[in-house]
Amino acid sequence: MRRKLLIAIPYFWLLVLFLVPFLIVLKISLSDTAIARPPYTPTLDLSLGWAGVKDFFSQLDMENFTFLTEDALYWKAYLSSLEIALVATLATLIVGFPIAYGMAKAPSEWRPTLMMLIILPFWTSFLIRIYAWIGILSNEGYLNQILLWSGIIDEPLKIINTTMAVYIGIVYTYLPFMILPIYATLEKLDESLLEAAEDLGCSRLSAFWLVTLPLAKPGIIAGCFLVFIPAIGEFVIPSLLGGSQTLMIGKVLWEEFFSNRDWPVASAVAVILLLILVIPIILFQRNEQKNREEG
Amino acid sequence: MNDNNGNTDFAPWEDPAEKPLIEFRNVTKRFGDFTAIDDLSINIYDKEFYALLGPSGCGKTTLMRMLAGFETPTEGQILLDGQDMAAVPPNKRPTNMMFQSYALFPHLSVAENIAFGLKRSDMPKSEIAGRVDEMLRLTRLEQFGKRKPHQISGGQRQRVALARSLAKAPKLLLLDEPLGALDKKLRQDTQFELMDIQEKTGTTFVIVTHDQEEAMTVASRIAVMDAGRIIQVATPDRLYENPNSVYVADFIGEINLIEGKAEPLGDKLTEIHWAEGEAPIIGTAPADLAKGTACHFAIRPEKVAISSERPETHANAVQGQVHDIAYLGNISTYHVKLKNGQIIKAQAANNRRLSRRNFTWEDPVWLSWTDTAGVILTQ
Ligand SMILES: Nc1ncnc2c1ncn2[C@@H]1O[C@H](COP(=O)(O)OP(=O)(O)O)[C@@H](O)[C@H]1O
Ligand SMILES: [Mg+2]
Numbered sequence: 001m002r003r004k005l006l007i008a009i010p011y012f013w014l015l016v017l018f019l020v021p022f023l024i025v026l027k028i029s030l031s032d033t034a035i036a037r038p039p040y041t042p043t044l045d046l047s048l049g050w051a052g053v054k055d056f057f058s059q060l061d062m063e064n065f066t067f068l069t070e071d072a073l074y075w076k077a078y079l080s081s082l083e084i085a086l087v088a089t090l091a092t093l094i095v096g097f098p099i100a101y102g103m104a105k106a107p108s109e110w111r112p113t114l115m116m117l118i119i120l121p122f123w124t125s126f127l128i129r130i131y132a133w134i135g136i137l138s139n140e141g142y143l144n145q146i147l148l149w150s151g152i153i154d155e156p157l158k159i160i161n162t163t164m165a166v167y168i169g170i171v172y173t174y175l176p177f178m179i180l181p182i183y184a185t186l187e188k189l190d191e192s193l194l195e196a197a198e199d200l201g202c203s204r205l206s207a208f209w210l211v212t213l214p215l216a217k218p219g220i221i222a223g224c225f226l227v228f229i230p231a232i233g234e235f236v237i238p239s240l241l242g243g244s245q246t247l248m249i250g251k252v253l254w255e256e257f258f259s260n261r262d263w264p265v266a267s268a269v270a271v272i273l274l275l276i277l278v279i280p281i282i283l284f285q286r287n288e289q290k291n292r293e294e295g
Numbered sequence: 296m297n298d299n300n301g302n303t304d305f306a307p308w309e310d311p312a313e314k315p316l317i318e319f320r321n322v323t324k325r326f327g328d329f330t331a332i333d334d335l336s337i338n339i340y341d342k343e344f345y346a347l348l349g350p351s352g353c354g355k356t357t358l359m360r361m362l363a364g365f366e367t368p369t370e371g372q373i374l375l376d377g378q379d380m381a382a383v384p385p386n387k388r389p390t391n392m393m394f395q396s397y398a399l400f401p402h403l404s405v406a407e408n409i410a411f412g413l414k415r416s417d418m419p420k421s422e423i424a425g426r427v428d429e430m431l432r433l434t435r436l437e438q439f440g441k442r443k444p445h446q447i448s449g450g451q452r453q454r455v456a457l458a459r460s461l462a463k464a465p466k467l468l469l470l471d472e473p474l475g476a477l478d479k480k481l482r483q484d485t486q487f488e489l490m491d492i493q494e495k496t497g498t499t500f501v502i503v504t505h506d507q508e509e510a511m512t513v514a515s516r517i518a519v520m521d522a523g524r525i526i527q528v529a530t531p532d533r534l535y536e537n538p539n540s541v542y543v544a545d546f547i548g549e550i551n552l553i554e555g556k557a558e559p560l561g562d563k564l565t566e567i568h569w570a571e572g573e574a575p576i577i578g579t580a581p582a583d584l585a586k587g588t589a590c591h592f593a594i595r596p597e598k599v600a601i602s603s604e605r606p607e608t609h610a611n612a613v614q615g616q617v618h619d620i621a622y623l624g625n626i627s628t629y630h631v632k633l634k635n636g637q638i639i640k641a642q643a644a645n646n647r648r649l650s651r652r653n654f655t656w657e658d659p660v661w662l663s664w665t666d667t668a669g670v671i672l673t674q
Binding site: 128190192193195196197198199200201202203206211214215217294 | 363365373384385386390391392394396397399400401403411415416443459460463634
């Protein structure tokens with residue numbers, strides 16, 4: 001009985017925090033817009049009894065989903081989100097791996113400090129940090145000032161309001177999610193494995209390719225998912241740094257909700273986004289599961 | 296006992312014309328201001344099974360790591376086949392090491408682990424599979440080639456590590472406490488397997504161990520180490536019978552040590568005065584000692600006879616009382632307390648049933664031994 005209760009608590013949690021909101025969003029996505037409050041119909045009116053429930057369900061339809069397939073804007077936004085998330089994930093990996101590697105090779109008394117430095121930015125508001133990047137990347141920003149002053153460039157670089165700025169923002173924001181899992185696998189890598197590889201005829205470099213990298217793979221995969229999954233739906237970074245040029249589904253979602261006040265279409269966009277994310281999330285879970293079994 | 300090579304007169308270290316395979320010349324290794332290896336010189340010959348024996352922390356692993364190339368000597372030289380190894384990185388040395396932790400690659404199967412070194416060598420691809428099979432057969436792992444290291448037992452893992460380090464047919468195989476993780480029975484079996492493999496492959500083995508029985512079983516010669524220095528290098532039987540110091544005598548097997556002052560009788564026979572009112576012990580010194588030299592008389596328990604009457608034949612006899620008896624099945628060790636309080640251990644075979652044993656607690660007994668049974672140690 002107590003066991004069942006213990007298992008029931010996390011399920012209850014999932015039910016309340018995930019399933020219920022999801023069902024609400026799903027329901028809205030099947031509704032129609034209305035100039036009302038809330039801005040959609042139908043709403044469930046239980047005072048009418050069974051007839052009310054029947055009436056409610058008969059009015060739900062897939063109209064909004066059909067609409068999404070008809071307007072090119074939406075699937076272009078999905079595709080461009082996937083592309084941006086993919087490129088940004090690779091960029092985060094390229095920046096994050098050497099940092100994680102350096103941390104794992106650092107003397108053990110330094111490691112807590114280095115770890116602290118990685119986590120430190122989380123202590124200030126995400127929004128403020130992204131605003132700070134506007135100050136750095138804009139045409140009159142610090143980056144351009146320094147480059148102009150040192151004579152490396154004659155014209156200010158146009159970075160702000162381009163996809164480049166979005167990449168920089170994503171790499172910056174999600175770097176800790178890449179570094180920490182990779183660091184965790186590299187830190188527990190047994191130094192004697194590298195010595196064994198060298199002993200058996202590997203150079204340092206080939207020992208890295210043949211031993212370090214394969215053993216860091218679970219961490220690399222975990223890190224990539226942890227960056228890729230939230231980056232697809234990212235809204236703040238493309239709207240603050242990407243300007244009007246950057247098309248991302250998170251931004252579309254925002255505009256549907258708050259500019260067009262078309263909650264049903266916005267909900268449909270969100271449902272599709274969730275379905276797209278389910279695939280990498282399942283893959284991520286399987287990766288974690290495999291590591292636990294082997295670890 | 297030292298006949299590991301099927302050849303009773305395998306003793307290249309006694310032949311001055313023989314060139315050693317490995318030569319340590321006054322090697323010192325310091326970590327910061329801590330000296331791990333202190334001015335050490337040894338020679339190891341081709342086809343030897345050379346054991347480094349010593350307590351934990353005495354520098355055995357450091358010595359091995361210098362041979363493998365993971366540490367460089369602070370001073371001195373290490374020569375392999377007459378060539379100074381200082382500038383040769385680990386991956387270019389004709390040595391392979393079996394690591395204390397096995398260091399098997401967890402992401403590779405048993406067969407891939409064994410093939411790892413071969414793939415880095417100039418062996419043609421077509422021959423690698425055959426060599427891997429040969430190694431699997433040698434270490435009796437035929438059925439486990441496809442498994443990952445975490446899917447096999449500790450003993451099997453240890454054999455994979457051995458197979459992997461042997462696969463490239465190195466000139467020199469380094470084994471760092473290879474059997475440390477095994478239980479006693481498996482350990483003994485594996486010791487014989489190691490000797491068998493060493494004989495079959497003709498590889499020179501250097502083995503590190505802190506277990507003297509293991510060293511005695513497998514090695515052609517044993518180097519006893521203490522605090523970064525070599526105390527004695529000898530064949531197992533010489534080390535046991537003729538230790539050069541109290542340290543070695545005490546480290547290898549059980550021994551009785553009696554402290555006293557030497558008085559030479561000539562012809563190497565020496566009297567040792569060890570207690571007031573007791574007859575001096577008569578023993579044989581390795582060299583003539585000056586009168587009054589402080590020394591230890593060392594004798595193994597199995598070389599001390601125990602009897603109820605004073606024996607006529609032995610040169611030395613002392614009287615005491617049975618203080619304790621350790622029954623080990625085939626033999627018993629009698630702890631006999633002498634008049635001055637010193638305990639001497641004597642071993643006797645239990646060739647009668649326990650109930651008909653000659654001596655029991657508190658019995659007065661005589662201990663006796665010949666004048667050549669023990670050794671006189673001055674270090
Ligand atoms: N890399 C190192 N840095 C500092 N001290 C070390 C290092 N490696 C070994 N030592 C020290 O050298 C001594 C000998 O170590 P080791 O060769 O591992 O001993 P053994 O294998 O005989 O147990 C130990 O006191 C150890 O602490
Ligand atoms: Mg060691």
